[in-house]
Amino acid sequence: MVFIGRIIDATAGTGRFIVTVIRSDPSKFLTEGRAVDVRIGADVRFLVLNQNYLIAAEHTPDNAFRSKVRQPLPVFGGDLVVGIDDYGPSCPALSDPIVVRNDDGSAIDTGVLTAFLDDRRGIALALIKPMIGVALALIAIWALKRLAIYAAKGLGDILGER
Numbered sequence: 001m002v003f004i005g006r007i008i009d010a011t012a013g014t015g016r017f018i019v020t021v022i023r024s025d026p027s028k029f030l031t032e033g034r035a036v037d038v039r040i041g042a043d044v045r046f047l048v049l050n051q052n053y054l055i056a057a058e059h060t061p062d063n064a065f066r067s068k069v070r071q072p073l074p075v076f077g078g079d080l081v082v083g084i085d086d087y088g089p090s091c092p093a094l095s096d097p098i099v100v101r102n103d104d105g106s107a108i109d110t111g112v113l114t115a116f117l118d119d120r121r122g123i124a125l126a127l128i129k130p131m132i133g134v135a136l137a138l139i140a141i142w143a144l145k146r147l148a149i150y151a152a153k154g155l156g157d158i159l160g161e162r
Contacts (some may be wrong), residue, residue, distance in 0.1 A: 001025045001065070002056045004103050005036065010044045015100075017055060027059070036065065040100060043069035046110050052103040069100050069108050 002024040005017030015038050022030050030036065038057050040047070046069050047053065057065040102108055116123070 001027065001030060001059075002054070003030055003036075004052055004054050006052050007047050007049055008035070010040075010047055010049065013039060013041045013044055015040050015044050015047055017053070020052065023054075038065045038067050038100075040067055040069060043100075043110070046070075046108050047100070053108075054101045054103050054105060056098050056100070058098050067098050067100050068096075070110050071095055071099065 003019050004021040005019050007015050007017050009016040017036050019030050019032050019034050019036055055067055057067040060066050
């Protein structure tokens with residue numbers, strides 16, 4: 001089944017979607033406005049609540065729906081393990097259609113550092129705040145040193161005059 005849905009909850013590897021548009025449903029299970037739970041696994045962390053997604057899901061034997069965000073990587077490097085000079089017939093690379101995508105059909109960004117790198121203001125503040133703190137601490141230490149010197153001179157002048 002394929003539908004566009006808005007994710008309203010994401011817990012324990014399962015995303016709950018409200019169906020907004022039905023693209024394909026041979027089993028006639030879906031209705032617009034219905035909540036559907038789709039098992040996505042750990043990839044559910046890449047989904048943003050209240051955002052629309054294009055979901056292609058399959059029905060599992062235990063009467064649930066399953067999908068994923070990322071395509072699995074090839075195991076053991078594929079043909080490179082067998083031999084470098086193996087020039088057999090080229091097989092087409094097929095991708096698994098059971099995947100969750102953005103509602104425009106583009107792939108969901110699954111970069112680990114993407115959220116960190118997108119927050120340029122946060123990165124700048126993370127670098128500038130400690131520098132400002134160290135500068136203020138050095139100024140405070142210098143001011144205390146000068147205060148101690150002036151206090152000692154003043155105390156010496158007072159005691160020396162007697």
